[in-house]
Amino acid sequence: MHQVRTTCPYCGVGCGVVADIADGIMTSVDGDREHPANFGRLCVKGSALHETLGEPGRLTRPRVDGREVDWDAALDTVAERLTATRQAHGDEAVAAYLSGQLLTEDYYVANKLFKGFLGTPHLDTNSRLCMASAVAGYKRSFGADAVPSNYEDLEEAELVVLVGSNLAWNHPVIYQRLRTAKARNPLMRVVVIDPRVTDSCEIADLYLGLAPGSDARLFNGLLAFMADKGRLDRVYLEGHADGLDEALAAAREGDASVEAVAAAREGDASVEAVAIDCDLDPEALQTFYYWFASQLHVVTLYSQGINQSSSGTDKCNAIINCHLAGGKIGLPGAGPFSITGQPNAMGGREVGGLANQLAAHMDYDTPGALDRVTRFWATESLTPTLPEGPGHKAVALFEAIERGEVQALWVMATNPAVSLPEANRVRAALAKCPLVIVSECMANTDLIAYADIVLPASSWSEKDGTVTNSERCISRQRGMLPPPGEARHDWWIISQVAKRLGYGEAFDYSHPAEIFDEHARLSGFENDAAARGKGFRLFDISGLAGLDRDGYDALAPIQWPVNAAAPKGTARLFEDGRFATPSGRARLLPVRPRGPAQALDDTRPLRLNTGRVRDQWHTMTRTGRAPRLMNHRAEPFIEVHPEDALAAGLGDQQLARLSGADGDYLGRVRLAKGQRRGEVFVPMHWTDQFSKRARMGGLLSAHLDPFSGQPESKHGAVALDPLQLCWEATLLVAADLTAEAAWRDEATYWSRIPLAHGERWQLAGGETDKGAADLDDWLARLSAWLPVAPTLWCSDPTSGRLRAAGVADGRLRWWLMVGPPAELPGLSWLDERLAEAARGDCLTDDARRRLLAGCASGEADAGPLVCSCHQVGQKSIVAAIQDGDASVEALGARLACGTQCGSCIPELKSLIEESA
Ligand SMILES: Nc1nc2c(c(=O)[nH]1)N[C@H]1C(S)=C(S)[C@@H](COP(=O)(O)OP(=O)(O)OC[C@H]3O[C@@H](n4cnc5c(=O)[nH]c(N)nc54)[C@H](O)[C@@H]3O)O[C@H]1N2
Ligand SMILES: Nc1nc2c(c(=O)[nH]1)N[C@H]1C(S)=C(S)[C@@H](COP(=O)(O)OP(=O)(O)OC[C@H]3O[C@@H](n4cnc5c(=O)[nH]c(N)nc54)[C@H](O)[C@@H]3O)O[C@H]1N2
Ligand code: SF4
Ligand SMILES: [Mo]
Numbered sequence: 029m030h031q032v033r034t035t036c037p038y039c040g041v042g043c044g045v046v047a048d049i050a051d052g053i054m055t056s057v058d059g060d061r062e063h064p065a066n067f068g069r070l071c072v073k074g075s076a077l078h079e080t081l082g083e084p085g086r087l088t089r090p091r092v093d094g095r096e097v098d099w100d101a102a103l104d105t106v107a108e109r110l111t112a113t114r115q116a117h118g119d120e121a122v123a124a125y126l127s128g129q130l131l132t133e134d135y136y137v138a139n140k141l142f143k144g145f146l147g148t149p150h151l152d153t154n155s156r157l158c159m160a161s162a163v164a165g166y167k168r169s170f171g172a173d174a175v176p177s178n179y180e181d182l183e184e185a186e187l188v189v190l191v192g193s194n195l196a197w198n199h200p201v202i203y204q205r206l207r208t209a210k211a212r213n214p215l216m217r218v219v220v221i222d223p224r225v226t227d228s229c230e231i232a233d234l235y236l237g238l239a240p241g242s243d244a245r246l247f248n249g250l251l252a253f254m255a256d257k258g259r260l261d262r263v264y265l266e267g268h269a270d271g272l273d274e275a276l277a278a279a280r281e282g283d284a285s286v287e288a289v290a291a292a293r294e295g296d297a298s299v300e301a302v303a304i305d306c307d308l309d310p311e312a313l314q315t316f317y318y319w320f321a322s323q324l325h326v327v328t329l330y331s332q333g334i335n336q337s338s339s340g341t342d343k344c345n346a347i348i349n350c351h352l353a354g355g356k357i358g359l360p361g362a363g364p365f366s367i368t369g370q371p372n373a374m375g376g377r378e379v380g381g382l383a384n385q386l387a388a389h390m391d392y393d394t395p396g397a398l399d400r401v402t403r404f405w406a407t408e409s410l411t412p413t414l415p416e417g418p419g420h421k422a423v424a425l426f427e428a429i430e431r432g433e434v435q436a437l438w439v440m441a442t443n444p445a446v447s448l449p450e451a452n453r454v455r456a457a458l459a460k461c462p463l464v465i466v467s468e469c470m471a472n473t474d475l476i477a478y479a480d481i482v483l484p485a486s487s488w489s490e491k492d493g494t495v496t497n498s499e500r501c502i503s504r505q506r507g508m509l510p511p512p513g514e515a516r517h518d519w520w521i522i523s524q525v526a527k528r529l530g531y532g533e534a535f536d537y538s539h540p541a542e543i544f545d546e547h548a549r550l551s552g553f554e555n556d557a558a559a560r561g562k563g564f565r566l567f568d569i570s571g572l573a574g575l576d577r578d579g580y581d582a583l584a585p586i587q588w589p590v591n592a593a594a595p596k597g598t599a600r601l602f603e604d605g606r607f608a609t610p611s612g613r614a615r616l617l618p619v620r621p622r623g624p625a626q627a628l629d630d631t632r633p634l635r636l637n638t639g640r641v642r643d644q645w646h647t648m649t650r651t652g653r654a655p656r657l658m659n660h661r662a663e664p665f666i667e668v669h670p671e672d673a674l675a676a677g678l679g680d681q682q683l684a685r686l687s688g689a690d691g692d693y694l695g696r697v698r699l700a701k702g703q704r705r706g707e708v709f710v711p712m713h714w715t716d717q718f719s720k721r722a723r724m725g726g727l728l729s730a731h732l733d734p735f736s737g738q739p740e741s742k743h744g745a746v747a748l749d750p751l752q753l754c755w756e757a758t759l760l761v762a763a764d765l766t767a768e769a770a771w772r773d774e775a776t777y778w779s780r781i782p783l784a785h786g787e788r789w790q791l792a793g794g795e796t797d798k799g800a801a802d803l804d805d806w807l808a809r810l811s812a813w814l815p816v817a818p819t820l821w822c823s824d825p826t827s828g829r830l831r832a833a834g835v836a837d838g839r840l841r842w843w844l845m846v847g848p849p850a851e852l853p854g855l856s857w858l859d860e861r862l863a864e865a866a867r868g869d870c871l872t873d874d875a876r877r878r879l880l881a882g883c884a885s886g887e888a889d890a891g892p893l894v895c896s897c898h899q900v901g902q903k904s905i906v907a908a909i910q911d912g913d914a915s916v917e918a919l920g921a922r923l924a925c926g927t928q929c930g931s932c933i934p935e936l937k938s939l940i941e942e943s944a
Contacts, residue, residue, distance in 0.1 A: 029050040031049070034062050034504065034505065035271075035371070035505045038073050038493075040199065040372070040373055040374070041063045041202050041497060042495060042496075043074055045060055046060050048183045052509065052510075054489060054508070055078065057396050063503070065501060068203055069201045069205075070642055071200035071201055072642070073643065078546065080654050081489060083307070085472065086515065087485070088484055088512050088514055088823040089514055104528060106465055107529050107695070116363070117847070118417075120433075120775060121148075122436045122599060123142075123148060123438070124151040124438045124439075124440070125372070125437060125439045126151065126441065126442070127155075127442035128155045128368075128371070130375075131505060131519075132496065133493040133544055136379040136543055138151070140534070141526050141531070141535070144534075145405075147410075147411075149415035149420075150425060153381040153382060155370070155381065156737060157738065157741065158370065159334070159377065159448060160737060161344055162366035163377060165344025166348075169349075169614055170607045171607050171608035171610070175498075175750050176602050177363035178500075179205060180599070181361050182209070182327050183361075184361035184747060185216065187325065187327075188219070188326075188327050189219045189316075189327070190329050192225065192243065192331055193329055196228040196489075196931065197642040197931070198640050199367055199368070200648075200931045203931075205230075213396055217233045218231040221238060222333055223239065223240045223637065224331075224637060224700075224709055225238070225701075225702025225703075232465055234315060236312060236313065237308070239305075240635050240637065240742065241335060242623065244342050244346040245305045247314070247349070247619075248276060248619055248621060249299065250321070252276065252280050253299065254350065259291075260354065264352075265353065268352075268607070269352045269616060270611070270616070274616070275617060278620050279297060279618075280297045289934060314336065314582070321354070324356055328351065328392070329365045329366075329367055330344070330347060330365070332742065334740045335736075335738060336692055337624070337740050338732060338734075338743075339622045341736045341738075345616075345617040347364050348364045351363060357602060358601070359600075360600070370495060371497070376586075378496060382419050382422055385418075386401055388547070389566065389567035392876070393413075394563060394565075396562070398554065401740055402414050404549075404550050415694050420735030422737070423737065424737065429461050430453070430457040432460070434461070434464075435461065438466075439464070441468070443647045443649075448739070449690075449728035449730040449741060450690045450725070451729065455478065460477035465479065467518055468485060468553070469487040473647065474647070475857070483516075484513065484516070485515060485517070485521065486507075486511035486515045487562065488505065490507050490510065490511040491507050492506060496588070499587060500598075501586065501587045501590060501669070503585040516542075516696070519543060520617070523536075541581075545574065548571075549573045551570055555568050560943050564608065565587065568589045568590070571589075571594070589881075626744055632689075632746050633635070634746050634748055636724075637709055637743070640711065640712060642660055642661075643660040643661070643896050644853060646713060648716075652718060656899060658783075659781075659892060662718070662781045663696050666693075666778060668748065669707070670709070678697050681696055681698075681849070682697050682751075683750075684750055686747070686748055688744055689744070690726045691726025693722055693723065694720060694721045694751065694777050695719075701843060708748060712741075714779075720778045722729075722779075729801075753794060754794030755792065756846070758789070758790055761787050763786050765841060765842060769787065769789075771813045777784075784859055785866055786859065790849055803823045803825065805830075814834055818833070820833045821880070828847070830845070830846040831844065831880050839865035839869070840861045840864070840875075848854055852889040853889055854888070854889050856899075857878075861875060890903050890904045891906075895925035895928075895932045895936075896932070898928065899928055900923045905925060905936065905939055906943060907917060908928035908941045914944070916936050
């Protein structure tokens with residue numbers, strides 16, 4: 029057995045991971061105690077990494093037009109078809125759509141090929157849906173896309189403001205660090221600003237449940253408050269920042285567009301007026317304003333509740349304004365901190381992966397950039413030359429495909445068929461596009477159905493490269509296992525295509541270390557700190573240029589800039605009050621708040637909020653493979669305020685339909701008191717691979733921020749209605765019987781939930797059927813669905829309940845219960861019977877009886893998983909609380925829940941509260 033240090037491939041915290049490898053298999057993972065992001069901690073997704081690996085479900089062979097081919101044929105075809113498209117329709121008919129989940133080296137090579145050699149500006153990334161507004165906001169204020177703060181600043185702050193971030197679920201290790209710091213420093217305060225009560229509120233001293241989209245008004249109000257109370261830092265402003273007067277004038281203008289406002293309040297920035305516009309209690313708002321205004325050490329941490337908005341850039345600047353105005357930046361424990369989502373969102377920004385960027389923090393309009401990059405890449409003699417201006421941003425790119433202007437698209441490591449707004453329209457555009465190339469690790473994704481050419485990529489644990497986390501820290505991901513089948517590294521695939529296009533010399537890489545070296549050299553190329561405004565870039569890692577393979581392999585985590593002036597990296601930016609603008613001074617921006625772009629009306633009266641759940645990662649291609657991550661939220665859901673549910677005729681756990689601009693969504697209602705009235709929340713994770721119709725991308729119209737082009741994914745408009753159903757059923761099937769899944773076609777609703785030894789399907793249907801009580805109907809249905817006919821069954825026609833099982837050679841093959849899932853007997857007990865069957869063991873007589881009768885009370889289903897680390901379900905926890913264990917510590921002592929990664933502690937606390 030040996031150990032390899034690497035970096036987690038999920039969120040932007042960028043935790044160091046130590047993986048144990050034995051006989052070519054990763055047997056376990058642990059947090060790296062020496063990594064500065066996590067110091068040994070991991071969250072539940074990180075600690076389940078080894079459970080998501082393995083060949084089943086992976087793409088292992090290249091495919092062209094549905095046929096498996098060898099690599100030579102696949103690469104030749106890519107090159108031929110790209111060339112044909114360019115010849116027929118011009119260079120700009122070719123485009124790429126990349127991802128913050130590519131490694132920096134993959135990203136660099138793709139950007140170089142498309143922008144540098146194919147001469148098309150149309151290369152964008154899913155960071156457009158994620159960080160684009162934060163990038164634009166930083167650039168407008170600081171002159172560079174640079175996150176000033178770091179994780180330690182969060183721990184050292186006296187006030188931490190979480191705005192539009194559910195840190196507890198989405199950056200769990202940083203949340204745990206903050207929680208620990210707060211326990212150590214009783215004076216530290218935490219404020220959560222989010223329309224929805226989230227688990228992050230567990231450590232909040234103050235929660236502001238504002239009207240969706242009203243954040244700019246709130247921070248404008250704060251700026252006016254600081255001015256009114258004499259809390260501006262005049263000395264800092266004089267020395268280091270411009271634009272206060274304009275920003276303050278705009279802040280005082282008030283706002284008439286936020287939807288909670290009944291009457292326009294032009295010219296009123298009093299706390300009361302702002303509170304009305306944001307639909308907040310004035311006293312609570314005033315408290316926040318006092319805390320912020322009177323405290324120097326404030327970190328405002330913001331994420332998608334700010335960025336994913338049609339005025340996201342302005343919202344970022346409204347926050348940054350307050351920090352600049354109070355001098356709360358460039359100090360330990362202070363700064364406006366945009367936390368990144370994807371593991372390498374930051375690396376993508378560094379190489380220039382956004383369509384408005386060229387390379388290495390140079391934009392098209394950066395003085396001298398085009399010429400400099402042309403010389404660095406030695407493309408002077410090429411036709412075409414480098415594009416001269418920005419390309420299409422993500423949403424516009426798919427519109428260009430729809431119009432037929434872009435005829436060839438190469439997608440790498442992202443799933444636009446799910447994650448873009450108007451996802452059904454995106455699908456139609458993809459279906460129409462003459463050439464769609466998809467580089468992907470997994471065999472079944474919604475996007476692959478639209479691909480003409482499928483290229484199998486290596487994945488985490490197989491590939492080598494670097495990622496940059498939220499605090500500008502560059503860490504190594506290290507390869508330790510061979511890719512399955514013929515899967516290859518992304519950088520290799522791109523370089524091979526480049527060679528076939530005739531650019532062999534410029535893409536003659538044999539290892540990612542060489543690419544990293546080139547990237548590091550470009551960052552420092554003609555990058556003179558003395559020449560601010562004349563091509564100076566803050567992003568400079570020239571100090572890492574020239575690393576040989578061993579040096580690269582041994583690279584320890586380090587924060588950029590890394591150069592001659594800062595050979596050990598830079599923990600915090602702007603400590604000297606010098607910014608990256610031509611004048612060296614930061615800018616406050618005038619912000620005029622705008623509410624959500626999507627209007628509500630009688631047909632779609634509810635505000636749609638979308639986001640993440642604790643145990644899933646995006647489209648679930650990896651986390652969906654770990655059964656223990658599937659049970660926290662097993663099915664697609666809709667969180668609704670109890671009174672809105674009542675008005676719609678819906679109860680908890682009932683199935684319902686949301687109808688939106690571009691499609692609908694079927695999910696199970698979760699009554700949520702923390703949800704505001706008139707608003708619903710759905711997860712972004714489910715795809716056609718896991719449920720019949722639960723893709724949130726089809727609910728949203730594309731409303732874009734004018735500066736960043738980022739779509740407004742947080743403020744849709746929907747209608748909520750019950751699903752009219754006659755039956756609901758739970759079907760458990762052995763893994764080898766799931767391929768056909770004939771029950772899919774008959775169900776109005778289905779959800780697939782992988783188990784350790786098979787699959788669980790939640791089914792519902794019969795909108796026009798006569799119902800579930802008829803036993804003959806069910807037996808016929810089951811015989812049509814499954815190769816093993818029902819062998820055991822029992823039914824209660826009066827209540828419409830049925831239990832049945834298929835047993836072959838004495839072994840359990842499937843099990844069915846008609847009735848709502850709330851009545852499930854022990855799922856893990858049933859899964860264990862499937863495990864027995866897989867081992868060839870027969871059912872005992874006792875087990876046969878229990879299959880029909882349900883389980884003894886001790887084995888009843890433990891309910892939805894709360895603690896994923898120790899597999900503790902909600903029902904067991906509630907039982908323990910009722911038994912007297914009414915504290916997190918007591919529950920931990922009895923059931924072990926909450927004792928490992930700590931992510932479920934907020935949920936434990938709310939269960940204790942609810943039970944009380
Ligand atoms: N478990 C898990 N963790 C992840 C990911 C994942 O898929 N799963 N993805 C990663 C990625 S790529 C990203 S970008 C990050 C995202 O991390 P977050 O930004 O924390 O994630 P979201 O859940 O999308 O949205 C955050 C919050 O914004 C709130 N919000 C909605 N509208 C508004 C508003 O108008 N104002 C305010 N103030 N808040 C609002 C939502 O209610 C939600 O609680 O997470 C990363 N971490
Ligand atoms: N409504 C709504 N929409 C949203 C959001 C929201 O909050 N609400 N959030 C947005 C945000 S912030 C984000 S980041 C996006 C995320 O959305 P996507 O990027 O579309 O989702 P992922 O599932 O992360 O897609 C990554 C794909 O790359 C594959 N992959 C993984 N590693 C590799 C690799 O090394 N190489 C290759 N070639 N493939 C690989 C995975 O199997 C997966 O299919 O969604 C956005 N869309
Ligand atoms: S916090 Fe993020 S980076 Fe750390 S283990 Fe969890 S998912 Fe991975
Ligand atoms: Mo993201």
